[in-house]
Amino acid sequence: MSIIAHSEPSSYKEASKFQCWIEAMNAEITALKQNKTWVYVDQPAHVKPIGSKWVYKVKHRADGSIERYKARLVAKGYNQIEGLDFFDTFSPVAKITTDVYMTIPEGVVAPKPNQVCKLLKSLYGLKHASRKWYERLTSLLVQQGYTQSTSDYSLFTLKHDHSFTALLVYVDDIILAGDSLSEFARIKQILDREFKIKDLGQLKYFLGLEVAHSQSGISICQRKYCLDLLKDTGLIGSKPAPTPLDHSTKIHQDSSAAYEDIGGYRRLIGKLLYLTTTRPDISFATQQLSQFLSSPTITHYDTACRVVRYLKGTPGRGLFFPRSSSLQLLGFADADWANCLDTRSSTSGYCFFLGNSLISWRAKKQNTVSRSSSEAEYRALSTAACELQWLLFLLRGLGVSCARAPALYCDNQSAIHIAANPVFHERTKHLEIDCHFVRDKVQQGLFRLLPISTKSQLADFFTKALPPKSFNSFISKLGMLNLYHAPACGRVLSVENTSEPTQEQSDDQLLEPHATDAKLLESHDGAYNKIHG
Template identity: 60%
Template sequence: MTTIRVLLCLAAMQQWHLHQLDINTAFLHGDLKEIVYMKAPLGLIVPDPTMVCKLQKSIYGLKQASRQWHEKLTTTLLKLGYVKSFSDHSLFTKCIKDNFTAILVYVDDLIVTGNNLQEIIETKSILHNTFSIKDLGNLKFFLGMEVARSNQGIVLYQRKYTLDLLEQTGLLGSKPASTPMEYNSNLHSKSGTPLNDITSYRRLLGKLLYLTHTRPDISFDVSSLSQFLDSPTNLHYKAAIRVLRYLKNTPGQGIFFPSNNTTTIQGYSDSDWAKCIDTRRSITGWCFFLGSALVSWKSKKQNTVSRSSSEAEYRALAMAACEAQWLLFLFRDLGIAHPKPVSIFCDNNSALHIAANPIFHERTKHIDVDCHVVRERVLNNTIHLLPVHTSLQLADIFTKSLSPSPFLKNLTLSIFIFLF
């Protein structure tokens, strides 16, 4: 999903063409490398009931069907001169002089973008002759996400998905909430009484998780509620309903990729120490911008318990540094230069001092690996660490529930929300 957002951001800046394709009966095109037999399907009359069918091609239901289809598509694109990205194996690029074309694959759905319309038309023609495709024209609806384009830029949002979710839960006429979660909410595994129907809670959280691809403002709340999937309670379900009431307030909110933008990457890293009441693990939050457009973010509970806020911040910084490195790899595969180090803003001075201090002592040796991860990227000019005031920390929204005023201020400062 990060690659999709990066491509849309670049397409808005470079005025690239954006087209969408769908492969008809994709899995039936896969070639089998081993001998596979199957029972005769219902309705097929065979002289002997013990006879079986030998498959000549891949079919739906085989465990290797998706792999064989991807291999067949990859082989075809490589013959057309495309290069497979090492940072994202679903991305294929082709660059000849000043002509650039990129194809992003999700099973049988393809996004084709580039600055040469003739190359895109020729690629469509060859793919149609090889696989039989459905040309959906300009990109407007992809994987449940809607795309709107104008001279000002591109908007990625899930308005229809949100309204359908509200209708399914009967909350279309509910009272909107100003924030997705109550301020300083202290939910834990024993809050409330167990639900009789846990399936409905799990189904709801699954749909909300998919919505976070275009709604970073609910990432922390949905991530927090997801940790109670094994035994949810009535209070957990009530908190999930509040997220829906917040969505009712702005169902058409999404990510905006402006046309007037730059290719400079900068990020924000933050953590909330010992946030989880059950395990006392900290929450990691980071986000990365391409110019002024948000393209990547994360809200996640850390794997281990941190003994200090500095350690928690440093673990979050290590994860952000790895994401910055991956974004640079993606830029390299897209043929985009990023000569300057990626700036990462952190509001914890202790973590910045640890990154600058090459001496490890008793207070830092237990986070030796994370120290090396960050310092190595600082020394080779991959990232550049900068301090930021807590009030300007844009990753704060990914680590804790905020009151309405700071929450709205955070959204305003980040400039990544667009109402549609």
């Protein structure tokens, strides 16, 4: 069934015409009543209750089929006045210090006339809702023996005898991972009793991430998200681009006409930023374009559209995590000196592998102007060293011990010497103390700092735009695979053949994603071994 065949209502009046949405609203009201979210009271004098509205969403599976119709009641929290209706939103000691009254939701009948809802519990849309939900969930998990990670407050772990369970929270969505099915059943029963959860089974589709499992490993991509982006931008019938950026030009604050729809530009860049969750190949391009959110030009918008056209060629490309991989952290750090034409700042880039699996990457403009390429490289090393330290803390919380000491690779000999030589005063006395974080960690033996040739420096991928041949070479080295046999451009491409396609496919075919099948993943195992073997 086509994704575009089912639209989402924009109002209660529209939704109430369809039985599927009526059932979804009834289910939401029933859940709120069971949770004792409010009580009906007579409206107090001199109190103006806030309103509420219905938000409708069609939930799809990765293959495009409809999973369910979801209706959510949201309070109009933007009407709340700070200091009167609430005080803190994210403070650890935030509490609802004043009563919140809400008008009767559409479709709900109060027991008596002129009554309102007095909220006993937080509702979506309230200024302090996220904080109260997080406090309640955290308290429950800690009571059940889970430990909150100090490296990532969204991660909770439980170690019991020889079993291990990890629980990851993203707003109100939760992922469970571990080796104890009995613990899964126990904690899900507790969460359901407390919050009324919906068990979606094995992880296959989560917040736009498509997950495919096989005996060889796990692959994640955002194919449907890419197709939706192509449809939303009107570029679904456009010609695919071979790379995200043109390597012969640099993005800067040019003199072209201003792009009038600033909000539209910001939304587009926001969607591209979310795509970098599984698409490191657009990280540098997105970092460059995000610098102009306040005053984009036509050139910037056209460049963003080129990134979208690049995604059209391989919307199913994603990351592959092999199950048979060594437990060693390998990092690559690089910098492109003074590459910003507007500020002459440098761009730092790094990426980290756990064995053969790419797990962390970033492209970021440095905060200060470096006086030399050595200084720019050293600053990039410092940023990468901080990330490496955090990854080690995270792995320790997950109970993972690396088989060998971590290694960080740099292709600049001067930067390596600065990190190794504490009396390199003449070239380092102007550097801030925090830049020498890398030197301290090397001396502590946290990781080994090793030289590497510029040709083999994988972090170079995150510091500059590259020509197609070099770009595609890095794609292979990063372990990215296209899980689907038929990419959006309408031509079957192998892992190695990523040249620009010529055959176009109709819009209807583009909007019908193929089912994520573990067999497709297994068919690419040979290609993966060829890349990394």
